[in-house]
Amino acid sequence: MSEKNICYKKASEYWAEIPATLDGVLGGFGFISDIDIDGSTLFLKSILSSEDAPRPGSALDCGAGIGRITKHLLAPLFERVDIIEPDEKFINTIISFVGENKIKIGSLYKTSLQKFEPERKYDIIWNQWVLGYLTDIDLVAYLSCCRDALSSKGVLIVKENVTSSGKPEIDETDSSVTRPLKQFLKIFKLAKLKRIKQCKQTNFPAGIYPVYMFALIPIDREAS
Template sequence: MEASGTDSEGREFKNAADMWREELGEGGDDGVKKTQWYSHGVGYWQGVEASVDGVLGGYGHVNDADIKCSEPFLKALMAERLSGADKDRHLVALDCGSGIGRVTKNLLIRHFNEVDLLEPVSHFLEAARESLAPENHTAADNHRASNFYCIPLQEFTPEVGRYDVIWIQWCIGHLADDDFISFFKRAKVGLKPGGLFVLKENIARNGFVLDKEDRSVTRSDLYFKELFNQCGLHLYKQKDQRGFPNELFAVKMYALTPDVPKRVHKTRSKAKSYSPGIIR
C-alpha cells in the first residue's frame, strides 16, 4: 500500500510499510513488537466499560442508525445467497469482535438459528453471555447464541463449513496487514457453500490513520480493496453507512465471497468532509 498516512499524534508516514516497520519492527514481523501491539490493543479495551456507550467509544447513540443500515444489507445478501433450494437450511453466523454482543442481539440472532461470538476481552464476552441468555432477549426459541470464544481474531480458526455469514465489525483495524490476510485465508474454510463475509469498518479518506491509543489502523477504501485482493476475496456488494454524525469517519459495509460472484453490485460513494472521530 503506497499511499501516505498519519498517526493520532500527527506523525506522517510516506506509506503503510513505513508505519508497520515502526510499529512492528523491521520487516513488520518482529515477534516482541507484534506481541506488544496486540497486548496494548486488548489492554485498551480491558479498561472500557462493558456497555453500548463503552464499546462504541462514547457514541452509543449511533447504535440504532448502525443496525437500521446493516439490516437491509444483510437481508438482501441472505435473499440472494442463502435462499436457494434448501428451505430448511440451518443458518449460522459468526460475530467477530463481538464486544458485549450488541450486533448479535440487535441484528444477527433475529436472522440466524445460531450465532457464535468471538471476542478477546473477557468482561465484554461475559456481558454478552448474560445479555444473550434466553431469558434476556426476544429472539425466537430456535434462535440462540451458541458459542462464546475468548480468542483474538488473529489466532482464531473456524470450524470447517459451519458459517453462512462471518460478520466482522469495528475490529479488523487491530490486525496488522499480514494477520488481516492470514485471518481471511483461514476463515474461508469456515464458510458453507454460498456463504460470505460482511466487513463493516471505518474508512479513511486517503491512505490510513494509525490510532496510537488503542493500536488500530483506519484504512482507506483502496487500502481495503488491495488487501481483499491479497486475501483472494471478491467484492460482491458494498454500501455506505448513513445517519452518523459528521465528525466521525465514514463507515462502509463490504460483502465478500471466496468465489467469483456471478454479478457484482456497486454503489457510488459521495465524498464526505469529516474530522477523524472514531467509533472503535
C-alpha cells in the first residue's frame, strides 16, 4: 500500500508554486494535450453512443487544474459541468481559460477530492491525472462517493498513468503515487465499481507512463 508516502500538505504546496498554464498543469507536457483530448473524445463518444448511454446532462471535472478537460472535452458535450479544484490560483483561472463555453460551468468547488461531498447526480464524472494524490483508503472512499453520485445511467471515468513495473511508484516532488493496473482493479472492486470499457491512450511520446482510461459503473447496476 502507498498510504505512508502520500502527504496532502506537500502536494498542495507543490501545486501552489506551479503556474496556471497548460504546461504547468501537465508538468511540462503541454504539447500532449491535443492528443490526450482526442483520445478522451473518442472514448467518451463511444460511451455516449452505447446502449444504456448516460444522458449528456451534467458532468463533473475532478482535480480540474485550469479547466483543460472542461474546455476541450466536457463543455462541448454536456449541458452543465461542475468542477472540483483545490488550488486557488487554478480555480481563479478556469472561467477565463474555458472562454466561450464558460456558460456551461455550474458549481466551482474549491476543495480536495478526499473532502468532496456531492450535492447532485452526474451523468459523467471525469477523473484524470489526479487520483495519484489520494491514499488508497481515501481513494476507495472517494470513488464510492462518486459511485453514489452517478445518475441512473451515469458513468465514472478514470484516466491515469499506470506503472509498467507492476508496483506503485512514488514521486516525492509532488507527493503522488503512480499505481500498477492490478492495484487500480483492486481499488475499483473495493469501491464496488465494475469496468464496462477500458482503453490505453495511443500516440503519446515514448518514455512517459502508459495511460489507461476506464469507464466504471456500480457493480450492482442492472442492464436495462
